Amino acid sequence: MKSLIQLSNFYGSDKGTTTPKQGWGRPHNYADIYQAYFSDLQLEPINILEIGAGVTGPNWETGIVGGRNQGGASIKMWYDFFPNAGVYTIDINPAEFLENDRTRTFVVDQGSEQSLEGFLAEIGDTRFDIIIDDGSHNPEHQQTSLGVLFRALKPGGLYFIEDLLKN
DSSP: OOOHHHHHHHHTOTTSSSOSSTTOOSOOOHHHHHHHHHGGGTTSOOEEEEEOOOOOBTTBOOSSOBTTBOSOHHHHHHHHHOTTOEEEEEESSOOGGGOOSSEEEEEOOTTOHHHHHHHHHHHTTOOEEEEEEOSOOOHHHHHHHHHHHGGGEEEEEEEEEOSTTOO
16 A cells, blocks of 8 residues: 555645645645554544645635646545545535545535534534644634534544644
8 A cells, every 4th residue: 555645745735745736835744744643544444524625616726736736636645545434525615526436525614614514514423533624724714613623523533733824
């Protein structure tokens, strides 16, 4: 099986050791950290939620899309890394092209309690082993998401917030 670094670099996520496109700047190298936390869960039937699919659309134009990455790089990475997982993503833009047998996408504004509550109502009893916030990077949005979504985290689950204080 490929490592998270290999998958991140392959799909063009900024979580790896290479940049997603020319001019992007330094990669974030989160995949190293996630590999350590997630390796024991890799083959388990877990649910993972990532806030922010990194797709351009009518509500926001993301800068990460380009080159080999046409959006959703980390969603594709999670799908491959966790072969038995349900992969969920919420984004302010539609991302249906990422959907498959184990991946579901939802249009949600992470800065809106009402929008987040609507998402929770839509998924019903689904709970997450891992939640990763790589959405707007707005501290107020991160706090709103944490305040609403934390109750959807399973006991002992992991909640990560990337890019703190980065507007």
